[in-house]
Amino acid sequence: MASAPRPLPWILFGAFGTAALLGLGFWLDPVWWLMWLAPIPMLTAVPRLGFWAALLTAEAAWLGGTARIWAYLADSLETPPAFVIASAAVLTGLYTAATLLYRLLIRRGRHWTAFFAFPAGVVAVEYAGSLINADAGGEWWSLAYTQAGQTAILQLASVTGVWGITYLLTALPTAAATILAPGSEPRRGLGIAGVAAACLAAALVWGVARPADQGPTIRAGALALPAHADSLRIDTEEGEELFADYTRHIENIGARNDLDVLVLSEKIFHVTAEETGPYLDRWSDLAVRARIDLVLGLALDVGGDTYNAAVWIPSNGHQPATYFKQHLVPGLEDWMTASDTGPASIPGVGGGWSMTVCKDLDHAATMAEYGDEDFGLVLAPALDFGVDGWWHSRVAVTRGVEQGFSLVRAGQMGLMTVSDASGTVLAEDERFVVAEVPTGPVGTIYDRFGNWFLMPVIAALLGAVVLALVPRRDAERRVAPSTRTETDAP
Template sequence: MQLGKSFKNIINSYKWSNFYSLLHCIFTIFLSAVSYYLSTEYWYFSWITLLLLCTYALKGSLVSTFLTGFFSYLFGSCNPHAVLPLAVYWPLLVINATAFASVLAIFRHIAVRWRGGYASLVFASGLTAYEFIASLYSPHGAVNSIAYTQVSNLSFIQIASITGIWGITFLMALLPSSIALTYHYPQNRRLSIKANLISLSLLLFVILFGFYRLHTPVEGANIKIGIASISTNLEQYLVVATNRDKQQVADTIQRYIQKIDLLAQSGAEVVLLPEKIITIETHDDNFQHLSNAAQKNKVNLIVGVTRKDKMKLYNSSYVFSPLGEVLLEYDKKHLLSAFESRYTPGTDLGIIDKWGIGICKDMDFTQPSLDYSRQGVNIVFVPALDFHDDGWSHARVAIMRGVEGNYAVARAGQWGLLTLSDSRGRIIEMVSSDVEDGGSVLVGEVRLGKGNSIYSKLGDSFAWICLGTFIILCFFLSLRKPNELLTKP
């Protein structure tokens, strides 16, 4: 009888234990997903997300840690400001969620089994290594990095001029995981000191370097730039882009010429227009109208067009001089496969004097942006399109490329944002272009950068070091017996 009661109590205790474990898991997923969701707009939420997940990982099982990491990343990435509609984006989203959850599970396994300070280093190097490898093979480049959530955290992101975004990701993962280890093992003072001394020292260095770079005067000249877009819906845009209605095409060109006139009157030396505003065949009437507008207003005009060359289509950008001459013709290198399969990708850099050209998705990749920095480019102009709600997600990536490359960035998103930022990532001007009436204009004066960033010279060395560190640590720890580190934390 007594034995039966004891057995029943054990069963009930087990059930309640499982219930609370499940509740803890669900609650962590909810908080982490919401926090990561909000990190698109508020940089500090991404730190909170990583701290919540690392703390949970040290308490939960290996399976629950993986599932919590997976669903937190998956749901948190469903922000409407994501780079692409989910129907197109979901396979990569699942892969990224799986990779993130796997690195989190490895962190948990090492920390619980060996209780060593190596766990935070494994987590940071592993997450950074995955983002880097994914950027080499993903059709979307490096756009999925958590580093972009920090664009508004100016002093922190300056390290990108040395390490690229990989240094940002590394420290974002290192500090929360170190804090989680300290919280979980409060009695282990040696572990606390080891885990936090490195991460806090690195954070202090990064912040001090950031303050130094932000307050060091930029030696480049100033340039006044005008950026414009006109209001149009998708149906109108497609009609004009394919030249199906000559009158609509003429009206579109005329509306843009009015914007060019307005910006020139405001003192703009350079006018930037969005991506694929019309279709052009070599030196046709549409081409001539744009050339005449540049000549009439004595401005450099940079415009994104669909360029038809015989049987091929190119997503191109023309740079017109104040005399109406074509200084540069650049073809987009990184096409959006879901929507631009009929276009032929470009192969060459777009450099005129010290100006570089990138078109929309080109900025999602470290190349050609890094090559521009190596060539001493001081500003990159970016005609772009965007998909309404994702304007900031695209704009912040371009801003980060400017910090990495030490150059200013001017970006014209048709259905997103018009932005002008300097080589430190400071936003000089920003205006929404996703409007229904009239369109949008921006005029701002920005100091040019100098290019030749440290990152452009070192390349992705830091990312490769992270990959090597992750592999070596995992291999080394797999050969050690758990009690070897238990006695020597």
């Protein structure tokens, strides 16, 4: 009789191995290539463990690997602790369920189904999270953004949104674990490896060949000067000093550079309804003197409410245009009012331009309106929280790939980022950048068909659940002798 394997080494390998890789790979400044390995220890371990040991391994791996993100939400964003705890519990539970489904399928001898099921389960968890947290987070939470610096992979977002990138990112390590799983056969392993390699090759070919001609270019910049706080009152000494600093910098930029548009950061000043007209006139005079169109982030009082606004101030002295932020940060922006007016069109070279504000770029459905209206350039005041500068800018860059627009984004405590419709970062710095940026829109499959990729993913997941509940007659004979423990269950 074959001796039962010791579970502790597999528990430690699966839990700590994946938690360590995930903790470094799924982070605000990720080690991107680790994500292509992260699930392997966990997926290798769980088919070799009893149910309760596998449950513990999966929960420890997912919770440990995402712990830094939860800490960031609680600390930097001041998210209520109850919300963080509940969200961590729900997402960890769902990720664990996807892992246990993989385990059960392997133990049923359904290796092909397991190979497709685990990536589908991870995508389904991300989608469920975007629905549960639709107002506050949108599509902010996704493994896909860890690959935002890899332009060839990022092009997949123009077809499938972030869902296809997450699927590919988890499918390759799933293939490796499935080939190594108990009961795996050489011919089946070769087939799984071939499908995984073909998917990666197809994504890379599309990433290299994707047409993204955006036509004419302009010189665009982003600027954020140091400030002790956001939403400074303009009638205070500190507010006047900061306005004077911006005036000097913008006049100097106008004298040195042939700059067409300059984006400033989010809610720099708080302006009352009575102050709005005269104050915007001061900025309009500055735009005319510098010969630069400006986009200014303000907290504006309008009709008894305070809105988080992006204000377009043209250099020809014409009337400003205003966009109000639609998705506010829970807790930190509870004193403001969300808008539902949609994007604001502004005139520009090469087609329509528009504005948005920071967190609105976390929401794929909101930004789909920009793709529908064929905006080729989006100008975005933003704030950020220091540690999340890379991550939040890359979430925004990914929206540009999905909807086919260039982006100029100014993150006050993050990064100044200029990118094109392929997600190529044309310029980036902590305080000031200038770049030649194309302004024409690029049509994308994702803009036209939306979340179409979720349909086959959810169908595959539901099919896998059904097959997992139906044991194969030869599964126990092929898998059980080398893997079962005395307390084991399928």
